[in-house]
Amino acid sequence: MTLQQALQARVDGEVRFDQGSLAAYSHDSSNYRQTPVGVVVPRSVEAGAETVRVCREHDVPVLSRGGGTSLAGQCVNHGVVIDWSKYCHRLLEVDGDTVIVEPGACLDDLNAELADRKLMVGPRPSTHDTCTIGGMIGNNSCGASAQAYGKMVDSVLRLEVLTYDGERFWAGPTSDEEFEQILAAGGRRAEIYRALGDLRDDGLALIRTRYPDIPRRVSGYNLDQLLPENGFNVARALVGSESTLVTVLRAEIKLFRVPPHQSLAVLGYDDIATAGDMVPTVAEHRPLALEGLDHELIDLARVEQVAGPAVLDKLPDGSGWLMVRFGGDSKEEADRRAQHLVDAVRENDDHPVHTAYLDDPSVEEEVWRVREAGLGATAYPPDNPDTHEGWEDAAVPPERLGDYLRDFRSLLHEFGYEHCSLYGHFGQGCVHTRIPFDLEDPKGVETYRRFVERAARLVASYGGSLSGEHGDGQSRGELLGLMFGDEIVDLFGRYKAIWDPAGRMNPGKVVDPYRLDENLDHLDYDPREPVTFFSFPDDGHRFTHAASRCVGIGQCRSSSGGVMCPSYRVTGEEEHSTRGRARILMEMMRGETITDGWRSTEVHDALDLCLACKGCKTDCPVNVDMATYKAEFLSHHYRWRPRPPQHYSMGWLPLWARLASVAPNAVNKVVNAPRLSRIVKAAGGVDERRDLPRFASQRLTDWFKERGEQGTGEQETGGQAKGDRVVLWPDSFTNNFHPEAGKAAVRLLEAHGYRVEMPPAALCCGLTWISTGQLNIAQRVLKRTVGALAPRLHADVPVVVLEPSCAAVFRSDAPDLLPDEPDVKRLADSTMSLSEALVDRVEVAPQTGTGVRALAQQHCHQHAIWGFDADRELLDKVGVELDLLDEGCCGLAGNFGFERGHFEVSTGAAALGLWPAVEKAGDDTRILADGFSCRTQIEAGTSAEPVHLAELLAELLL
CATH class of the missing domain: 1.10.1060 (Fumarate Reductase Iron-sulfur Protein; Chain B, domain 2)
Structure with missing residues (x-):
């Protein structure tokens, strides 16, 4: 029986050996790529243990994986990957301030379960919304909160572990009496503990003298936890071992009280090294977190729009900043502690400082998010080479941080690595960065190797750690001798052999590691460039x-x-x-x-x-x-x-809608007749559980033609310009299915000084052809549209679009599909939402919407392309109390939710947040959704009657 057959026969889980799964699990967040033999997603801890047994019988390596966000290459290997994150995430027991949990539990989800108890896990990496407890144990995770709560090793109380050769037991601190009992019981566990004791005794002096005494030593195995003064703590000695020793099945960890209130002080210095000099002084004030960031990161945050000017402008002057977070039992206590720090640093004449004290929790969170977004914001700096990890989290004694930053910056300049942002957990001496290594060219890789070897020696000279957070993996495993010396590295080898004598647990990481310059994912990535429709x-x-x-x-x-x-x-x-x-x-x-x-x-x-x-x-x-x-x-x-039927039915919806407009009522009867409906859905690739939208008895464009221009285009109040022309775009959804929104928009625009026009012919943005990948047709449709609108575009007439997905096409997709068409760029610049067209023309009228509450589902394309600021401002002006949902996509997403095979995912997405939130809102709350898909999905799963912004505003203002 093959490995795959044995796993499928014996493991209660999803066993994947397909190309797609192997491709997806070939990468983590590092520079490395290794294609696994197979992937197993166990449905239980027992199934995960059985996976290890089957792999042992077939002599295949094993790698446990949680969120897969490791930056040093420890989450990829040529073995079987066990992904614990999908099913093995149960909170098993809470007892006081301790919890027993399965390894796949996501940190944020676990903390949410603990919220009612006002307890939390102490370490909080920047990937807190995706990382898992098992991964945090494997990596000895830290995060900004480690300033107050320590690393993961400080939170672990006990671990249930499984060795590759099948021994399973709970490990923790070991008293002399328990140690003797384990030895007396005999067997494999006794063998392990006896060997651990011998290793501890043989290396006692080395372990005590060669391990850096710093708060952020993550590199190497935690052999120091076997010392007598640490209680021969086998569980903590396994933390940070990166799946190279055992498989963690369950964990008992210590919890901490959630700080009831927090405040944030920001200190600005002339440069980041000077900020580093001040760390020991600031740390004396015992903050919850003490983070550093430089002007490079702030500049990128502005360009990448990680935060807007309203937030970033609240930072004090400077080129290097310390962000200092305090906690307290009351807001006053937290604020007082922050103010004491500000007062103290202002008295330091040697290090002039600019300060900002942020007491608005929303602003605090936005500023903090800039720091957490460091990795993403610095990956692709505009007009500069791409950056990479590879030397991104070294740590030194905090009291020497300023000097280290100066020396490290000099080293970067020596190698020509310019514009590297330096930021990190400065309170514990940990410095993050991404460096523009050239990992696509062999000579660039040679330079990368020379740099990290020099950087490792620099950190070692400061008594620091190669890794202060992300672990060793492949990036730093080869360099451990520079930090610890060869004798300690030999002890690491002995330690691994005790637990994993066959060398099958995540081989090539930490011990006997791959070279840091092999398995690089970009070095052999040189595919032929295809001709594409989008310009990217x-x-x-x-x-x-x-x-x-x-x-x-x-x-x-x-x-x-x-x-x-x-x-x-x-x-x-x-x-x-x-x-x-x-x-x-x-x-x-x-x-x-x-x-x-x-x-x-x-x-x-x-x-x-x-x-x-x-x-x-x-x-x-x-x-x-x-x-x-x-x-x-x-x-x-x-x-x-040939394409699937839905590409011809829903992909060509604008054409079918135009034909249906000849006799919409007759078409509605035909396609919704019970027997015919099933045939129509089957022929069109529509899920039989979906109700087909009903065509309006009269299209918006036909109504507009019959009605004629009725507005004078004159703004009667507010001194606005008179007679401004505007094109109201009759998108296929508004025009054919929901013209009421368009009619309301016409009246609103005319009432606020616009002369409304509509396109001279039946046009389309091409959305449905884009979403189904019929891009050659989409290009032709867009060219026709732009050609018809060209006279108005050249006259700077704005185009108001009511359907967010269509506006997104004009603003984003169209310029990428037709980059050489100047009128496409004009159309993108001329496109406005209704709120953008009205926000500066509607006067503040507090009485208008008093008492009106609205719950808004923002369309995903609006969220992605231009946001909700104008809508929020406009609704506030007219007195509507707004609650903007943050519950994710509605799940219908145009044609997606109608297509056969998508129903469960479509409705599942809505059931996760949108539908419950709408039902909870109550009858006295208006449900606002500009997207036709959003309204359709809300109607399909709730009793609510959602409206377009135009309809709500018309009720209030006309």
Whole structure:
């Protein structure tokens, strides 16, 4: 029986040996790529243990994986990857301030479960919304909160572990009496403990003298936890071992009280090194967190729009900043502690400081998010080379941080690595950066090796650690001798042999490591550049770069907040995350794991459940735009081939709607008749559980023609300009299905000084052809549209678009599809939403909407392209109390939710947040949704009657 057959027969889980899965799990967040033998997603801890047994019987390496966000290469290997994150995430027991939990539990989700008890896990990495407890244990995670709560090793009380050769037991601190009892019981566990005792005794002096005495020593195995003064703590000695020793099945960890109130002080200095000099002084005030960041990161945050000017302008003057967070039992106490710090540093004449004290929690969180977004914001700096990890988290004694920063900056300059942002957990001496290593060229890789060897020696000279947070993996395993000396490295080898004598646990990491310059994922990534429909301007007009844009942060795997990634939130599948799809596309372009290119079934299947919501275009820290990649892929996948029926039915919806307008009522009767409806749905690739939208009895454009121009175009109040022309775009959805929104928009625009016009002919933005990958047709449709609108565009007449997805086409997709058409750029610049057209013309009228509450579902494309600021301001002006939902995509997403095979994911996405939130809102709250898909999905799953912004405003203002 083969390995795959044995796993399928014996493991209660999902066993994947397909090309798509192997491609998705070939990468983590590091520079490295290793294709696994197979992937197992166990449905229980017992199934995970059985996976290890089967692998042992077939002599195949094993690697445990949680969020897959490791930056040193420890989460990729040529073995069987066990992904614990989908099913093994139960909170098993809470007892006082301790919890027992399975390894796949996501940190944010676990903390949410603990929120009612006002308890939390202490360490909080920047990937807190996606990292898992098992991964945090494997990596000895820290985060900014380690300033107050320590590293993961300080939180672990006990671990249930499984060795590769089958020994399973709970490990923790070991008293002399317990140690003797274990030895007396005999067996494999006794053998392990006896060998650990011998290793401890033999290396006692070395361990006590060669380990840096700093708060952020993450490199190397935690042999110091075996010392008598640390209670021979076997569990903590296993923390940070990166799946190279044992498989962690369950963990008991210590919890901490959630600080009831927090405040943030920001200190600005002339440069980042001077900020580093002040760390010991600031740390005396015992903050919860003490972070540093430089002007490079702030400049990138502005360009990348990580935060807006309203937030970044609140930072004090300077080029290097310390962000200092305090906690307190009351807001007054937290604020007082922050003020004491500000007062103290102002008295230091040697280090002049500018200060800002932020007492608005929302602003505090926005500023803090700039620091957490460091990795993503610095990955692709505009007009500069791409940056990489590889030397991104060294740590030195905090009291020597300033001098280290000066020396490190000099080293960067010596190697020509300019414009590198320096930031990190300065309170514990940990410095993060991304460096423009050239990892695509052998000579660049040689320079990379020389640099990290020099950097390692520099850190060692400061008594520091090669890793202060991200671990060793492959990036730093080879360099451990420079930090610890060869004798300690020999002890590491003995330690691994005790636990894993066969060397099958994540081989090549930490002990007997791969060279730091092999398995590099970009060195052998040199695919032929395809001719594409989209221009990919942010990727140097190269699809190959777009396909490799993902850096593996994994924010698309979060379970709440933002939009991305709705399909992952429903399925929990790596291949259904933005990251998984991006990795599969990269492997498709590489042509090794996935060998059939654009025709690949595996790639098609991975992209099939992408809703094309565009959430990743904004929510992804490096702006992976999977909706565009999917459309591009589909255009090639189906070239010269028959397409599925939904591409002809829903993809050509504007044409069918135009034909239906001849006799809409008759068409409605035919397509909704019980027997005929089933036939129509089957023929059109529509899920039989979906109700087909009903065509309006009269289209908006026909109503407008019959009505004629009735407004004078004169603004009667406010001194605004008179007679301003505006084109109201009759998108296919508003025009054919929901003209009431268009009629309301016409009246509103006329009442506020516009002379409303409509296009001279039946036109389309091409959205449905784009979403189905019929890009050659979309280009022709757009050219026709732009040609018809050209006279108005040249006259600077704005185009107001009511359907957000159509506005997104004009603003984003069209310029990428037709980059050489100047009128397309004019159309993008001329496109406005209704709120943008009205916000400066509507006067503040507090009485108008008093008592009106609205719950708004922001369309995903609006979220991705231009945001909700104008809508918020406009609704506030007219007195509407707004609650903007943050519950993710509605799940319908145009044609996606209607297509056969998508119903469960579509409704599952809505059921996660949108439907419950709408039902909870109550009858006295208006449900606002500009997207036709959003309104349709809300109506399908709730009793609410959602309206377009135009309809609500018309009720209030006309």
